[in-house]
Amino acid sequence: MKMSEESAKISRATLSDVCRHTGLSTATVSRVINQTGNVKAATVKKVMDAIAQLGYVPNHAARALAGQRNKMIGVVFPEISTGFWAEILKGLDAEADDHQYHILTAFSHGGQDERELALRLLGEGRIDALVVMNLRLGKDFMQQAGRFNIPVILIDRPIAGLETASVTLDxxxxxxxxxxxxxxxxxxxxxxxxxxxxxxxxxxxxxxxxxxxxxxxxxxxxxxxxxxxxxxxxxxxxxxxxxxxxxxxxxxxxxxxxxxxxxxxxxxxxxxxxxxxxxxxxxxxxxxxxxxxxxxTVHVPVLEMGRAAANAAIQVISNQAFNKQQVLPTQLVxxxxxxxxxxxxxxxxxx
Incomplete structure (x- = not known):
């Protein structure tokens, strides 16, 4: 099985490349990647930006580059303040379970954290697809994310001009x-x-x-x-x-x-x-x-949103045809x- 050009490019980047690019020690870069020890936010950003730019993938992601699946879908939520997100997660998990996939969920804490968290999940190589929900991540992030050769599914906010699957409301x-x-x-x-x-x-x-x-x-x-x-x-x-x-x-x-x-x-x-x-x-x-x-109020099919996003992720992972932009109906109650x-x-x- 031949790797894509993008995968080959990613595979050539090493930990040493990240260290040289950032001017940081191997120990510091490793602490950022493994999320161990106290590392300044500015240093974390520097390392994550370098990882995205170079396309570096940690060693534990090698099997993903080899075409093997983790049977795991990553999900990044913007907050946990309302039951709205919990209902979407319930739909995601139900659909994933139907296809023998698991959900890895993380919650962000503000704009910059959203980007770093999403890139970290992609860079670790432990997930087969990433679902991001109503985050303020634009086209520049999607271009960075594309370096990891892992599909990203958008909930609640499509980005014009991209081939990315999205699930939104009317x-x-x-x-x-x-x-x-x-x-x-x-x-x-x-x-x-x-x-x-x-x-x-x-x-x-x-x-x-x-x-x-x-x-x-x-x-x-x-x-x-x-x-x-x-x-x-x-x-x-x-x-x-x-x-x-x-x-x-x-x-x-x-x-x-x-x-x-x-x-x-x-x-x-x-x-x-x-x-x-x-x-x-x-x-x-x-x-x-x-x-x-x-x-x-206006009824929103929340569970269906989660299911549709998980289904889109699984279709992309399996190289099946998928609906690029699904718009779910709303109804006044x-x-x-x-x-x-x-x-x-x-x-x-x-x-």
């Missing part, structure tokens, strides 16, 4: 459905709690909001978009930000995830405003607590927080 349609529903309730002024607008999801959902406004012939107003973070604390802060510019609460709010919505509802309640009597609220994701809180069930309850009482 964020535009989901957000458009939510905003359209609020407009149909008669709320022409809808405040949007957008989370982090630098993320792919938030940008896509904002596109959906603008699409709905245009279809409803509602003038778009950037002042109604409040950015924060995708957490309950972010939702609470966003409400505080709104009340710094207005004495009245918004009549309707669309939140870019359910955690923001829960934080916003708690903040509104502390200020004496009831949902949905005073303020209608819609979220996005349909997490477990959304059902308990009767939160109208009506509950009490937008006022729909309240109207139904009132009709029942009146009848």
């Amino acid at each position: 964020n535009v349609t989901g957000a458009c459905q939510a905003m359209t529903h609020l407009y149909e309730h008669g709320y022409e002024q809808v405040v949007i709690l957008a989370g982090d607008l630098e993320t792919y999801d938030a940008r896509q959902r904002l596109m959906g909001c603008k699409k709905a406004a245009k279809a409803a012939k509602v003038a778009w107003d950037d002042r109604l978009v409040v950015a924060s973070s995708f957490t309950e604390e972010g939702g609470s802060r966003a409400i505080d930000t709104w009340f710094k510019q207005s004495v009245k609460p918004p009549r309707a709010i669309f939140c870019f995830n359910d955690n923001i919505a829960i934080g916003a509802m708690n903040a509104l309640e502390k200020r004496g405003f009831a949902v949905p009597d005073d303020v209608a609220v819609i979220g996005f994701d349909d997490i477990d607590s959304a059902r308990h809180l009767k939160l109208t 009506l509950r009490r927080s937008c006022g729909c069930l309240v109207e139904a309850e009132q009709k029942v009482c009146a009848g």
